[in-house]
Amino acid sequence: MDTGTKDPAPSRxxxxxxxxxxxxxxxxxxxRPPVELHRCTGGHVLDFLRxxxxxxxxxVHLQGCPFYGQPxxxxxxxxxxxQAWGSLDALIGRLRAAYEEHGGPPETNPFASGEIRVYLREVxxxxAKARGVSFKKKKKRSEARKMDDQSTSSTTPFP
Structure with a gap:
């Protein structure tokens, strides 16, 4: 029974x-040998990322390169x-979600393992060092807003 309507296209x-x-x-x-998904470990994920x-x-400049640290x-x-760090981080996020959508239990999700988090942090x-770019944590929006409120409240002419 076709109603004539199509399923919406999946999001990007x-x-x-x-x-x-x-x-x-x-x-x-x-x-070699092939790995079954339920036997997949964080080590397999690291091999995939590499x-x-x-x-x-x-x-990504190597330490011996004269341009190391120059943006x-x-x-x-x-x-x-x-692969850029941001691309790898986004990829792991998508694969982590896909693993659980395909029936994998969250507690054994190889994409959420500690070794993956450490690898991403190291990359x-x-x-950042190789390209001379600093990744400083941004202030949370509410903290920044509080600081703005404090600085403007002392200069506001209203009581």
């Missing part, structure tokens, strides 16, 4: 999550292209 996020999930599944099937580095588009180097260099710190 949902489409990307499905592609990421399929890519990760293919990666596991290509391992594998993806070869397709990265972010120049805008004046000339090209031979340093490798890598973030290394890329």
């Amino acid at each position: 996020y949902e489409s990307q999550k499905r592609r990421d999930w399929n890519t990760f599944g293919q990666f596991l099937r290509n391992q 594998y993806l580095d070869q397709f990265g588009k972010t120049k 805008e180097p004046p000339a090209p260099c031979a340093c490798p292209l890598r 973030k710190e290394f890329q």
Whole structure:
């Protein structure tokens, strides 16, 4: 019984999550021996993230490079292209959600393991140093608003 209406197209996020999930599944099937999803560990996820580095588009200067720590180097260099930290972080978020949507229990989610959090933190710190970009935590909006209120309340001419 066709009502003539189509299901709405999946959102960009949902489409990307499905592609990421399929890519990760293919990666596991290509391992020797192939890895079944329920046997997947944080180590397999780390291998996947390292594998993806070869397709990265972010120049990450090595410590011996004369442009190490410069946000805008004046000339090209031979340093490798890598996956940007933000891309990896977003990917892990999508895969973490997809794992649970596909029936994986949250307590055994390999994308939520401590080793993945440590790896992402190390990539973030290394890329920040290599590119001369500091990732300082931004103040929470409510804290910033309080500070603004305090500074303007003393100069406001109203009682």
